[in-house]
Amino acid sequence: MAITQAPITSALKAGKLHRFTPLYIILGTLAVATAVFAILGAVNVAGILIVTAVLFVVTYWLLSLFVEGSRKAKDRLMTSLVVIAFLIALVPLISVAITTLTNGAARFDVDFFTMSMRNIVGEGGGALHAITGTLLITLATSIISVPIGILTAIYLVEYGRGKLARWITFLVDVMTGIPSIVAGLFAYALLVIFFGEGVRLGIGGAIALSVLMIPVIVRSTEEMLKLVPNELREASYALGVPKYLTILKVVLPTSLAGIVTGVMLSVARVIGETAPLLIIAGYTQSMNYNLFDGRMMALPTFVYNSYAQQGSDAQAYIDRAWTGALSLILIVMALNLIARLIANIFSPKLGR
Amino acid sequence: MTTTAQPPATPVQPVSPGKPEVPAVPPKVVQRPGDRIFSGSTLAAGILILVTLAAVAIFLVAQSLPAFTADESDIKGDATNFLSYVWPLVFGTVWAAFIALVIAVPLAIMVALFITHYAPRRLAQSLGYVIDLLAAVPSVVYGLWGIGVLAPAVQPVYSWLVENMGWFPLFAGPVSGTGRTILTVGIVLAVMILPIITSLSREIFLQTPKLHEEAALALGATRWEMITIAVLPFGRPGIVSASMLGLGRALGETMAVAMVLSPSLIVSLVLLQSQNPNTIAANIALNFPEAHGVGVNILIASGLILFVITFVVNFISRAIVDRRKAFSGAN
Amino acid sequence: MSKRIEVKDLKVYYSSFLAVEDINLTIEPRTVTAFIGPSGCGKSTFLRTLNRMHEVIPGARVEGEVLIDGDNLYAQGVDPVLVRRQVGMVFQRPNPFPTMSIRDNVLAGVKLNNRKITKTDADDLVEKSLRGANLWNEVKDRLEKPGSSISGGQQQRLCIARAIAVSPDVLLMDEPCSALDPISTLAIEDLIEELKNEYTIVIVTHNMQQASRVSDRTAFFNIAGTGKPGKLIEYDDTNTIFTQPSVQATEDYVSGRFG
Numbered sequence: 025m026a027i028t029q030a031p032i033t034s035a036l037k038a039g040k041l042h043r044f045t046p047l048y049i050i051l052g053t054l055a056v057a058t059a060v061f062a063i064l065g066a067v068n069v070a071g072i073l074i075v076t077a078v079l080f081v082v083t084y085w086l087l088s089l090f091v092e093g094s095r096k097a098k099d100r101l102m103t104s105l106v107v108i109a110f111l112i113a114l115v116p117l118i119s120v121a122i123t124t125l126t127n128g129a130a131r132f133d134v135d136f137f138t139m140s141m142r143n144i145v146g147e148g149g150g151a152l153h154a155i156t157g158t159l160l161i162t163l164a165t166s167i168i169s170v171p172i173g174i175l176t177a178i179y180l181v182e183y184g185r186g187k188l189a190r191w192i193t194f195l196v197d198v199m200t201g202i203p204s205i206v207a208g209l210f211a212y213a214l215l216v217i218f219f220g221e222g223v224r225l226g227i228g229g230a231i232a233l234s235v236l237m238i239p240v241i242v243r244s245t246e247e248m249l250k251l252v253p254n255e256l257r258e259a260s261y262a263l264g265v266p267k268y269l270t271i272l273k274v275v276l277p278t279s280l281a282g283i284v285t286g287v288m289l290s291v292a293r294v295i296g297e298t299a300p301l302l303i304i305a306g307y308t309q310s311m312n313y314n315l316f317d318g319r320m321m322a323l324p325t326f327v328y329n330s331y332a333q334q335g336s337d338a339q340a341y342i343d344r345a346w347t348g349a350l351s352l353i354l355i356v357m358a359l360n361l362i363a364r365l366i367a368n369i370f371s372p373k374l375g376r
Numbered sequence: 377m378t379t380t381a382q383p384p385a386t387p388v389q390p391v392s393p394g395k396p397e398v399p400a401v402p403p404k405v406v407q408r409p410g411d412r413i414f415s416g417s418t419l420a421a422g423i424l425i426l427v428t429l430a431a432v433a434i435f436l437v438a439q440s441l442p443a444f445t446a447d448e449s450d451i452k453g454d455a456t457n458f459l460s461y462v463w464p465l466v467f468g469t470v471w472a473a474f475i476a477l478v479i480a481v482p483l484a485i486m487v488a489l490f491i492t493h494y495a496p497r498r499l500a501q502s503l504g505y506v507i508d509l510l511a512a513v514p515s516v517v518y519g520l521w522g523i524g525v526l527a528p529a530v531q532p533v534y535s536w537l538v539e540n541m542g543w544f545p546l547f548a549g550p551v552s553g554t555g556r557t558i559l560t561v562g563i564v565l566a567v568m569i570l571p572i573i574t575s576l577s578r579e580i581f582l583q584t585p586k587l588h589e590e591a592a593l594a595l596g597a598t599r600w601e602m603i604t605i606a607v608l609p610f611g612r613p614g615i616v617s618a619s620m621l622g623l624g625r626a627l628g629e630t631m632a633v634a635m636v637l638s639p640s641l642i643v644s645l646v647l648l649q650s651q652n653p654n655t656i657a658a659n660i661a662l663n664f665p666e667a668h669g670v671g672v673n674i675l676i677a678s679g680l681i682l683f684v685i686t687f688v689v690n691f692i693s694r695a696i697v698d699r700r701k702a703f704s705g706a707n
Numbered sequence: 708m709s710k711r712i713e714v715k716d717l718k719v720y721y722s723s724f725l726a727v728e729d730i731n732l733t734i735e736p737r738t739v740t741a742f743i744g745p746s747g748c749g750k751s752t753f754l755r756t757l758n759r760m761h762e763v764i765p766g767a768r769v770e771g772e773v774l775i776d777g778d779n780l781y782a783q784g785v786d787p788v789l790v791r792r793q794v795g796m797v798f799q800r801p802n803p804f805p806t807m808s809i810r811d812n813v814l815a816g817v818k819l820n821n822r823k824i825t826k827t828d829a830d831d832l833v834e835k836s837l838r839g840a841n842l843w844n845e846v847k848d849r850l851e852k853p854g855s856s857i858s859g860g861q862q863q864r865l866c867i868a869r870a871i872a873v874s875p876d877v878l879l880m881d882e883p884c885s886a887l888d889p890i891s892t893l894a895i896e897d898l899i900e901e902l903k904n905e906y907t908i909v910i911v912t913h914n915m916q917q918a919s920r921v922s923d924r925t926a927f928f929n930i931a932g933t934g935k936p937g938k939l940i941e942y943d944d945t946n947t948i949f950t951q952p953s954v955q956a957t958e959d960y961v962s963g964r965f966g
Contacts, residue, residue, distance in 0.1 A: 070529070095598055095601070096598060098598070098600060099598035099599055099600040099601070102600040102603075103494065103599070103600070105486065106486045106487075106489050106490045106494055107490060107494065109482075109483050109486030109487055109490065110486070110487050110490040110491075110495075110503075112483065113483060113487045113507060113510075113570060113574075114506070116510065116521075116567040117506070117507075117509060117510050119521070119525060119526075120513055120517065120518070120521050120525075123521060123524065123525050124517065124520075124521070127524070171421070172421045172424055172425070173421075175417055175418045175420075175421030175422075176418065176421040176422045176424075176425055178418045179415075179418035179419055179421060179422040180422065182418070183415050183418055183419065184422070188422070188423075189422075191426065192422045192423075192425055192426060195425060195426060195429045196425065197690070197694055198429065198687060198690070198691075199425070199429065200690070201621075201624050201628075201686050201687065201689075201690035202432075202628075202683065202686070203627065203628025203629075203630070203657060203679075203682055203683065203686055204628065204630060205628065205630045205657045205660050205661060205679060205682070206432075206436075206628070206679050206680075206682060206683045206686075209436060209439075209660070209675075209676050209679040210431075210432045210435060210436060212439075212672075212676070213435035213436055213438070213439040213676060214431065214435055216439070217435075221668070221669075221672065222668065235428065235432070238425065238428075242425075266408055266410060266411055267411055267414075267415075268408075268410045268411045268413075268414035268415065269410065271414070272414070292512065295514075296513075296514025296515065296516065296517075297514070297515075298514070298515060298516040298630070298631045299515075299630035299631055299634075299657065299660075299661050302661055302664065302665065303660070303661075303664050306665070307665070324514055324516045324631075327516045327517070327520065328516050328519070328631060328635070331519075331520060331523075331635065332635070342524075345520060346520065346524075349514075349516065349517040349520050352514050352516070352517060353512075353513060353514070353517060356512050356513070356514060357509075357512065360512055
């Protein structure tokens with residue numbers, strides 16, 4: 025902890041860098057780095073920042089070492105490294121955001137959201153078929169996963185005792201770790217029994233995504249149900265309310281906001297999944313409204329496909345890929361935001 | 377002690393027709409239909425999960441079996457049997473995930489420390505959200521970003537490394553002209569697992585007993601010394617387990633690898649060349665759309681191996697968490 | 708609507724641990740009976756066996772009989788849910804349902820059981836129950852506010868209103884004032900005094916002044932030591948218990964010499 029005010033005894037005052045010293049060093053090293061790059065004739069923002077960072081860390085450490093001694097110097101060294109680590113972690117985030125926005129803006133137009141890729145080989149076209157596919161597959165996934173996930177969580181929290189409950193808990197943990205592509209292979213291995221080799225169906229995508237979504241819903245719902253105080257359950261039992269009505273009418277409404285938040289976050293998680301859909305839903309350039317018949321494009325596979333299989337006018341395909349990526353990020357962000365808003369606004373105040 | 381519990385002069389009530397001797401076994405619990413239906417359906421949902429997982433295992437194994445007896449002509453590349461085909465992929469999977477972990481773990485610990493112990497308290501929560509945003513970006517977008525932004529950006533650095541530090545075995549040339557090497561993949565994977573490791577480490581650091589921290593500070597420790605004395609030792613099992621979870625994620629990640637890497641079927645530790653070992657997941661994604669016959673079975677079998685690897689990693693990580701819970705007494 | 712409770716040779720177990728041993732007592736209708744005793748002596752556990760709420764705790768079970776107007780709660784085929792509709796309970800800490808309004812909290816016993824009730828009947832029931840709990844004047848203008856928006860003492864009276872809205876025969880109270888301030892406590896004690904005209908009331912309390920203020924009869928429970936079962940030591944008129952108890956342990960306890 026830095027001593028900010030001058031203490032009474034001077035023995036405590038000895039050797040202390042000024043509050044603004046780091047700022048001066050940053051400005052100084054930045055100037056030096058810029059000058060060096062300018063003299064070398066290669067002005068490169070990333071390069072300047074990296075050199076500045078290195079120079080700053082070294083200068084700051086040395087200065088502190090001479091003025092304040094080795095222990096304090098080490099503390100200051102680690103402080104600057106920790107701050108720099110955080111800044112480094114922000115770099116990919118900012119970079120992804122900027123590139124997706126700038127590259128995605130090119131085709132972020134009406135056509136993109138109203139046209140499919142049917143009979144389009146160069147410019148133009150859109151991702152309507154992929155957006156429709158994503159909506160249908162995600163909807164089907166939710167219809168499968170939400171009831172199973174919530175009911176399982178209720179079983180584990182309200183009913184489950186003994187071996188069976190422990191097994192289910194363990195397997196939900198295992199499911200959490202299933203790689204998404206393996207989930208795709210599972211859906212394929214399941215459907216191949218009924219439809220034969222080379223099967224590609226939208227519903228297969230929904231099955232694969234359910235394998236990924238169910239454990240997330242079970243976990244988050246479990247957490248929320250455990251937050252409901254036992255006193256509320258007891259109050260309900262004491263009124264002569266049977267257990268199932270207590271769960272349905274007291275426990276679930278109390279934790280509803282949290283459960284909905286968890287479901288939204290799990291939807292946000294699976295809506296961006298590409299690999300399983302690549303395996304089992306396949307690609308198509310046309311609209312397909314039927315989950316049970318034929319290949320179905322989804323937004324993530326559209327992005328991948330546009331990039332991986334560029335046609336004659338490559339730039340048009342790359343632009344569409346970035347716009348698809350931008351739409352996908354916007355959808356995921358919107359889901360995350362709504363989820364947090366629900367959690368903040370609608371959760372009942374249980375605090376006493 | 378004597379008991380005078382009998383109430384004075386209460387009129388004797390007629391005892392209801394129940395048995396005078398109450399059986400030691402509690403009477404059968406009355407179940408109403410609503411209760412039975414509801415608890416039954418929750419149980420059914422739980423069992424469905426058991427069945428699903430059993431089905432995953434059975435179907436994958438059934439579909440993989442033909443791969444182990446596959447004919448040489450059915451296997452892509454020069455491999456002679458399934459194992460020699462899958463070995464470079466297993467190696468690539470582990471190697472890429474390991475690189476990612478080496479980059480991500482120190483960074484994640486520092487970021488978590490920044491959020492919990494360095495950043496202004498009011499900002500800490502929002503900074504946590506910002507890092508969590510990294511987890512919200514779909515993997516296919518990371519793929520696009522890796523190939524469109526990161527690879528070209530790091531290629532000059534790679535050239536410089538090969539020129540000046542080529543004597544170091546991992547940096548041996550010739551350098552990749554596109555930057556689409558296994559190191560780039562490792563960086564992208566590191567970015568993808570950073571938020572998981574950060575958020576778990578953050579939670580652990582926040583649980584450090586305040587008393588330990590204050591004891592260290594009261595002894596005149598600097599902030600960094602306090603962290604090494606109190607925070608890191610307390611958080612070590614949590615960090616290990618968070619890293620294992622991150623490793624599990626990195627092992628199974630598909631799209632970023634499939635899009636960024638320029639793959640070949642080799643076993644090589646070299647980081648900067650254009651010849652790189654592929655990962656199981658990316659190999660499946662790249663080849664499945666065109667695969668047929670035994671080729672499909674071979675890919676499914678490799679997926680099964682991936683499943684086993686990630687299962688083991690996740691299992692170890694959970695075991696560490698559970699053991700820690702048993703020791704710490706805190707919930 | 709008030710009923711007599713008879714307890715015969717009641718034992719309570721947690722799994723194999725005997726928590727409460729051989730209790731015999733009779734509680735008369737339209738009286739207030741207080742259970743006192745040191746912490747952990749099993750009085751709350753025993754209270755819960757009077758409406759089978761102990762079954763909520765995993766592993767808890769009972770041997771013996773509890774007769775309410777002659778009907779054994781523990782006979783074959785008795786539905787604990789129906790028992791609890793006749794024997795209401797108020798808990799240590801006020802626990803209104805946070806998702807429901809004040810009005811809905813009062814109606815909870817009716818609504819949660821899917822029973823149909825007309826608007827006027829519901830209004831009447833809400834007013835009658837809230838008046839019964841001495842809360843009507845304080846909340847009549849904000850019935851649609853959430854149940855958690857009122858003060859702790861008001862919340863506890865809301866919980867009492869909720870319990871009496873299902874018109875039980877017996878009202879069990881498990882330290883109903885231990886989380887409340889003195890003024891709210893007084894309000895609850897006054898309420899108990901009035902409720903006694905209609906209900907059989909059993910109250911567990913740590914506060915001996917409270918027991919002497921509100922109860923007609925008092926039961927003193929004690930344990931010989933940790934790991935030993937709780938026992939009913941003495942059960943008599945409250946006056947007798949507090950002035951001339953027949954057991955030394957009771958005298959020690961009520962005079963504050965231990966516990």
